[in-house]
Amino acid sequence: MAKIIVACGSGVASSELVVKHIDDFFEDHGITGVTVDATDFKKLPDILASYDVYVWIARPSEEIQGIVDDNNIASVNGLPIFTGQKPETSYKEIIMALKNLQTN
Amino acid sequence: MEILKNVVNYILNLGGPVFVPLIMFIIATIAGLKLKKSVMAALTLGVAFSGMTLVVNYMMDSISPAAKAMSQAFHLSLNAIDAGWTGVAAITWSYKTAFLFFPLLLAINFIMLTFRWTKTLNVDMWNVWNKIFTYVVVLYITKNALYGFIVAGIQIVLELKAGDMFQRHIEDLTGMPGVTVPHFITLFAVVLMPLNKILDFIPIFNRPFDSAALQKKIGIFGDNTVMGAIIGVLLGFAAGYSVSKSLNLAIQAATAMTLFPMISKLFMQALSPIADSMSDFMKKHFNNREVYIGVDWPILAGRNELWVTVILLVPVMLIFAMILPGNTVLPFAGIINLSFVVAALLLTGANLLRMLVLGLITTPIFLYGATYFAPIITNLAKTTGTVKVQAGQQLSWSTFEGPDFRLFFAKAFNGDLWAIGASIVWLLVFVWLYIDQSKIALPSQRYAYPDGSTEAKSSTKVETKSTTTSADTTGLDLDDLDGMDFGGKSKSNKATKKETGLDDIDGMDFGNTNKR
Numbered sequence: 186m187a188k189i190i191v192a193c194g195s196g197v198a199s200s201e202l203v204v205k206h207i208d209d210f211f212e213d214h215g216i217t218g219v220t221v222d223a224t225d226f227k228k229l230p231d232i233l234a235s236y237d238v239y240v241w242i243a244r245p246s247e248e249i250q251g252i253v254d255d256n257n258i259a260s261v262n263g264l265p266i267f268t269g270q271k272p273e274t275s276y277k278e279i280i281m282a283l284k285n286l287q288t289n
Numbered sequence: 290m291e292i293l294k295n296v297v298n299y300i301l302n303l304g305g306p307v308f309v310p311l312i313m314f315i316i317a318t319i320a321g322l323k324l325k326k327s328v329m330a331a332l333t334l335g336v337a338f339s340g341m342t343l344v345v346n347y348m349m350d351s352i353s354p355a356a357k358a359m360s361q362a363f364h365l366s367l368n369a370i371d372a373g374w375t376g377v378a379a380i381t382w383s384y385k386t387a388f389l390f391f392p393l394l395l396a397i398n399f400i401m402l403t404f405r406w407t408k409t410l411n412v413d414m415w416n417v418w419n420k421i422f423t424y425v426v427v428l429y430i431t432k433n434a435l436y437g438f439i440v441a442g443i444q445i446v447l448e449l450k451a452g453d454m455f456q457r458h459i460e461d462l463t464g465m466p467g468v469t470v471p472h473f474i475t476l477f478a479v480v481l482m483p484l485n486k487i488l489d490f491i492p493i494f495n496r497p498f499d500s501a502a503l504q505k506k507i508g509i510f511g512d513n514t515v516m517g518a519i520i521g522v523l524l525g526f527a528a529g530y531s532v533s534k535s536l537n538l539a540i541q542a543a544t545a546m547t548l549f550p551m552i553s554k555l556f557m558q559a560l561s562p563i564a565d566s567m568s569d570f571m572k573k574h575f576n577n578r579e580v581y582i583g584v585d586w587p588i589l590a591g592r593n594e595l596w597v598t599v600i601l602l603v604p605v606m607l608i609f610a611m612i613l614p615g616n617t618v619l620p621f622a623g624i625i626n627l628s629f630v631v632a633a634l635l636l637t638g639a640n641l642l643r644m645l646v647l648g649l650i651t652t653p654i655f656l657y658g659a660t661y662f663a664p665i666i667t668n669l670a671k672t673t674g675t676v677k678v679q680a681g682q683q684l685s686w687s688t689f690e691g692p693d694f695r696l697f698f699a700k701a702f703n704g705d706l707w708a709i710g711a712s713i714v715w716l717l718v719f720v721w722l723y724i725d726q727s728k729i730a731l732p733s734q735r736y737a738y739p740d741g742s743t744e745a746k747s748s749t750k751v752e753t754k755s756t757t758t759s760a761d762t763t764g765l766d767l768d769d770l771d772g773m774d775f776g777g778k779s780k781s782n783k784a785t786k787k788e789t790g791l792d793d794i795d796g797m798d799f800g801n802t803n804k805r
Contacts, residue, residue, distance in 0.1 A: 186776055186779065187778045192590075197550045198553070198557050199415075199584070199585045200587070202557060205557070205558060205561045214767070214771050214772075215770075216772070216775065217775070218778070219775045226596065227512050237778075241591075243463065243589065243592075244465070245591065246504075246591055246593060248504075257780050259780075264465060267584055267588070268412065268468055270467070270582060273767055280767075280773075283778060287779065
């Protein structure tokens with residue numbers, strides 16, 4: 186199971202919106218086997234390591250970037266999805282990141 | 290005629306949790322959503338209302354007795370329980386005219402863009418709720434629905450102008466071009482503006498300050514669950530509870546704090562089909578224009594200063610709640626002061642010391658705002674039928690958004706002379722703020738070290754690129770993806786390996802796609 190995480194201020198509104206868009210995209214294309222979760226920035230450092238892809242809407246801080254690098258997590262700019270301006274660029278990056286994952 | 294009236298009344302009397310999902314279903318159907326999705330959206334909305342009712346009532350039941358006992362012990366009158374923005378937003382969405390504010394926002398933004406009075410295109414349909422809430426406040430005070438719509442309209446215009454003036458600062462702070470935050474909470478900068486100007490005269494406030502290290506240390510206290518537990522146990526002791534009873538209260542408080550955002554997510558899920566079609570509509574009409582896309586504030590949340598400030602202000606909020614004469618609000622679910630910090634971050638250009646001082650000074654404004662507006666929130670909860678509030682108890686929101694704007698403008702439309710004066714002064718300060726923010730140095734260049742450099746010593750900015758480069762994706766056609774399955778995939782990380790393998794029976798095989 187591939188796991189994607191999106192983070193925002195309270196893990197409620199913005200991240201949930203992006204999660205919903207990604208889920209819809211997967212559904213439209215019949216892509217399965219991926220879970221997409223939303224969380225808040227305060228929790229993110231504790232749980233990020235167990236995810237495969239981090240879709241961000243606020244630029245990763247030094248701490249977050251460190252976790253991303255150490256744990257081999259793909260980070261994708263989710264702002265295009267969030268703003269609705271050329272979201273395909275983000276979706277392509279997400280798909281590429283998923284394709285690059287190892288199959289167990 | 291009589292029959293129609295009866296039908297309308299019957300539907301309205303079904304109560305928010307039934308009536309609003311019904312409206313939701315109708316709108317979603319008109320917007321062309323598939324039946325399955327409209328049904329899901331409507332039901333999810335109903336579930337969100339019921340779920341929020343459950344959590345708010347649970348919170349009231351566990352916290353109110355302790356708050357009462359503590360109030361008696363310390364001779365305080367903290368009878369208003371804090372449901373936070375998530376609770377108040379939930380109650381507001383269940384208001385009967387809530388959905389009228391989508392077209393209001395669209396129409397005003399559409400007109401202002403057409404006549405080039407703004408460059409901000411607001412696609413943040415979630416925060417329509419704070420316009421609805423302004424309407425509710427004004428309606429309660431003036432008893433006139435038209436005034437409610439007018440003040441909500443003024444708010445929408447001011448938000449768009451705030452989006453215009455803060456855009457270049459947001460680009461500087463986040464490194465993201467073309468986006469802005471036309472959010473109501475940025476308007477608190479009007480109150481902060483004069484205070485921040487005074488700080489200009491004190492040298493220490495004109496230096497940069499690194500906050501990354503501090504954030505790592507205090508980050509844990511900002512976690513909802515941890516914070517709920519701490520407040521719960523402190524409240525238990527203050528109420529004179531036994532250790533075992535205090536610990537139980539700690540768990541109950543942590544439960545409420547943890548569940549609030551979980552329930553709130555449901556609202557977002559339910560409302561997103563509407564929000565999407567609204568923002569698509571706007572984007573379609575202004576696609577070939579240079580506009581700033583207005584989104585919710587979390588694009589700023591990568592800044593450490595923001596989190597350090599709100600977490601350090603938590604004890605400040607609690608202490609003020611105890612010592613401020615006349616305060617009735619016990620801070621709880623709304624204790625993280627997002628209503629203050631976004632404006633402070635933008636206005637000060639992420640200067641931590643200034644943000645903390647401004648937070649210290651303005652915390653009483655929020656508590657008194659919460660005290661003043663508690664009857665309105667309580668009344669809203671009762672009329673929408675979402676929450677039971679017992680006699681002698683109130684519901685409120687300790688970090689009430691924009692108490693200044695809402696109080697002044699509601700009272701001004703009620704004909705109070707002092708409020709008309711205050712509203713005019715408020716608007717003048719907004720103009721001053723607008724001019725000032727349009728020409729002031731960008732945050733990264735505003736504060737200098739003694740040697741004259743503005744470069745932060747250990748910069749909090751990190752060069753981040755998406756790890757898959759654009760070259761990787763050029764050969765990828767999004768229409769060719771259909772039927773992919775990533776069920777058996779995960780990164781090569783021992784922490785996740787044990788969780789995989791359950792789903793790799795279905796679908797496609799990516800056996801040859803090992804990481805390079």
